[in-house]
Every structure is written in C-alpha cells, then in structure tokens.
Amino acid sequence: MDSEKKFPVVAVVVIIAIALLGWWIFSQNQEPGVTPNLPDSQNGTENSTSSPSSGGTATTTDSKTVTVDIKANNFSFDKRTITVNEGDTVRIVFSNEQGFHDFVIDEFDARTKQLNAGQTETIEFVADKTGTFEYYCSVGTHRAMGMKGNLIVE
Numbered sequence: 001m002d003s004e005k006k007f008p009v010v011a012v013v014v015i016i017a018i019a020l021l022g023w024w025i026f027s028q029n030q031e032p033g034v035t036p037n038l039p040d041s042q043n044g045t046e047n048s049t050s051s052p053s054s055g056g057t058a059t060t061t062d063s064k065t066v067t068v069d070i071k072a073n074n075f076s077f078d079k080r081t082i083t084v085n086e087g088d089t090v091r092i093v094f095s096n097e098q099g100f101h102d103f104v105i106d107e108f109d110a111r112t113k114q115l116n117a118g119q120t121e122t123i124e125f126v127a128d129k130t131g132t133f134e135y136y137c138s139v140g141t142h143r144a145m146g147m148k149g150n151l152i153v154e
C-alpha cells in the first residue's frame with residue numbers, strides 16, 4: 001500500500017534530520033569554546049557525560065579537577081611550568097591578551113583554537129600519565145620564539 005512505500009523514505013528523512021541535528025549541536029558546543037574537547041583518542045573515553053570515576057581505573061585515590069589560568073602575550077605564556085598529579089583533570093583557562101595564539105599539548109591531545117587578542121577558551125584533559133610534557137603555541141614560529149612551557153605530571 002501507499003503507506004508501506006512511503007515508510008523507507010520517511011525513515012531516511014528522519015535519519016538525515018537526526019544526523020544534521022547532531023552535527024548542529026556538536027558544532028554549537030564547539031563554537032563558544034567553553035565545552036572541553038573530548039579526549040576521544042585516549043583510552044577510548046568517548047562518553048562525554050560520564051564521570052571520570054566510571055572509567056574504572058583505581059590507580060589514583062585523590063583525583064581532582066585542577067584549574068589553571070594561563071595567559072598568552074607576544075611571545076610568551078605567563079606560566080613556564082604547570083604541575084599536577086597523575087589522574088587529575090586539568091582545566092586550562094587560556095586567555096590571549098595580545099597577538100594571535102593557541103595552547104597545545106600534543107601528548108594529551110589538548111588544543112585550543114587559535115585565538116585573537118581578548119579571547120578566552122577553556123579546555124580540559126585528564127593527566128593520565130606521568131612525566132614532563134611541553135605545552136606551546138603552534139602559531140607560526142612562536143614555539144621557537146619561546147612560547148612554551150612544561151606540564152609536569154607527578
């Protein structure tokens with residue numbers, strides 16, 4: 001009957017609509033820069049809403065969220081060293097005060113957008129391994145010009 005022939009078309013339209021809606025919501029979340037980037041390549045933690053404690057790793061007992069304010073100028077960050085404990089969730093509140101900069105830590109897939117002066121972006125990642133990791137600005141040759149520092153995870 002007619003309704004039977006229409007069903008697949010309706011289903012396809014609904015699926016496309018859901019996909020578009022999902023993409024739109026995802027884009028909206030990314031735009032204001034207040035939603036942390038998901039560390040989706042690390043440990044398969046793809047569920048953005050679940051708490052870190054549901055991951056099941058019981059190696060650290062005092063995990064907490066550490067908020068770090070860091071400011072960028074031409075051509076340096078206002079902090080040369082950030083020290084946290086293994087397992088901490090690190091929330092970077094990155095404010096660009098001058099020029100055009102970003103904040104990157106390759107080892108944790110942590111990266112802000114490249115911001116203009118006056119813009120701020122907050123990112124979060126879990127410091128799930130110990131060591132010393134360099135953070136830097138990936139714009140132009142800024143890293144070589146001294147826009148870098150060390151994240152120390154103890």
Ligand SMILES: [Cu+2]
Binds near residue numbers: 100101142
């Ligand atoms: Cu820079």
